[in-house]
Amino acid sequence: MSHPVGHRAPGTCAAQPCMEGKTVKRLIALFLICCAALSLSPAGAGEITDTLARIKQDGQVIVGHRESSVPFSYYDANQNVVGYSQEYSSLIVEALKKELNLPDLKVKYVPITSQNRIPLLQNGTYDFECGSTTNNLERQKQVAFSNTLFIIGTRILVHKDSGIKDFPDLRGKVLAVTSGTTSERLAFKMKDETKLDMEIISLTDHGDSFRAVESGRADAFFIDDALLAGERARARTPADFEIVGTPQSYEAYGAMLRKDDPKFKAFVDKVIADIQKSGKALGLFKKWFQNPIPPRGMNMNFDLPEAMKDLFANPNDKAFQ
Amino acid sequence: MGLNWGIFFEDAPFGGVKYYQWLLDGFANTALLFVSSWTMAFIVGSLVGILRTLPNRCLRALGTAYVEIFRNIPLLVQFFIWYAVIPELLPRSAGIWVKRIDPPVQSFLFSLVCLGFFTGGRIAEQVRSGIEALSKGQRKAGLALGMTMAQTYRHILMPNAYRIIMPPLTSESLNLIKNTAVASTIGLIDLTFQAYRLLDFSANSYESFIAITLAYVFLCLITLSIMRWIERRIRVAPTAPGRSRA
Structure with missing residues (x-):
């Protein structure tokens, strides 16, 4: 498969x-x-x-x-x-x-x-x-x-030693999202409303967004938690990453x-x-x-x-x- | 199918702007990327093209190697090599520095470098063919007059070669405009990226793609007329009877 x-x-x-x-x-x-x-x-x-x-x-x-x-x-x-x-x-x-x-x-x-x-x-x-x-x-x-x-809840995946525990910690950081997803829209809304002053990069698919975090280009990846777990499971060193943050939206x-x-x-x-x-x-x-x-x-x-x-x-x- | 052109004047879901401003931003990025990567490609292409016509065998081989590498790898692959692979090959601290450049600036720089080198390889071939199209006597005459090789290229070969290659250079420039669309895959917010985003958020796919089609055609036509104008300006008397400006 x-x-x-x-x-x-x-x-x-x-x-x-x-x-x-x-x-x-x-x-x-x-x-x-x-x-x-x-x-x-x-x-x-x-x-x-x-x-x-x-x-x-x-x-x-x-x-x-x-x-x-x-x-x-x-x-x-x-x-x-x-x-x-x-x-x-x-x-x-x-x-x-x-x-x-x-x-x-x-x-x-x-x-x-x-x-x-x-x-x-x-x-x-x-x-x-x-x-x-x-x-x-x-x-x-x-x-x-x-x-x-x-x-599923929309949360963020970060490096374990990044110090990011929740969304407010994203101040001044780079957030990766996958273009066309609900989370992309949520992320931009969050930026507008909370004045978090973060950079958002939109990438074409979940794999690209995850690699942005893995390679250090972005600090966090924002999408459905079950998807984050799936991306992490496929990583070279899954133990380096954790899924954190209060869910920003839910889907059943x-x-x-x-x-x-x-x-x-x-x-x-x-x-x-x-x-x-x-x-x-x-x-x-x-x-x-x-x-x-x-x-x-x-x-x-x-x-x-x-x-x-x-x-x-x-x-x-x-x-x- | 009922097109809704009013969509461009509706509020975008974020950023506090209207949809048409998304497209304008995208257009500005596309145009800026085109102009800067064209400049880079022209310089690289001229240098490599000259390398390929020099008497020195090693330098010629170097030029050939460059051209074959850059024109035999798909552009999309080159984008990913520059963006994803090269930073990992750099020394660790340099790699981290590169990857922490402000994301919009970063994807612009990577796109510029990638398109500059890629298009440079193609322009090099045109420059080479332009130089080779000149009669051998021109080079020999220059050297016989006591000019150095550099002076011969500068004052005799290049001015003539550039005149000859104007038509293929024009179509290469138009190709470059279209190739900038690939930059959207590494996150550059260009016209194509904005069209997809508009499609994702407003579901107005026909309108957004018609709009960017027109924008690309517009950019191409402007470029075409500038290149035609230059072509006319630099034309020398024998090739244009009765229209000499000398």
């Missing part, structure tokens, strides 16, 4: 809220293409309003997954789909078998990307996905989201479901709530964020964020923006 892409994948989600217009335009175009394709095929899936009934009828559930969204949903060395979100997928499928009394329920996996995931869900290509899709109000106009699986990743299917949403919500309340979710978090993970045994060394402690205590489907 291609590693660099891996860590960037969740970033595309982070980038989207500030590009809603573009994304929406693109999605509409895709959607229209899909509609056209569907209208040509007589076996078009059409409107599905009761996913549970459909799964029971077909004896098959179709699960969407990501290919390189590390460590949420991606391929391991044997081309199996693994990851923190993928574990939720498997648990949901297990629960479906019990709920529908279908021990032989067939499971079909469909790879999706951040560009096609909404149209393919809407046209019935797959039934639900657990990956790294941000639940926001804009998207709720088109799809539904389950209880939140993961919450949820399982994406078809809109207007309350029965299915209630079912998935309950499964996720059970996983989180039972403490199983904490185990999943430790497995994927605090231990060596495939394919190369890197370790994210990522502490459980406060926001996620609250989430595990009180599962909910709240969107942050």
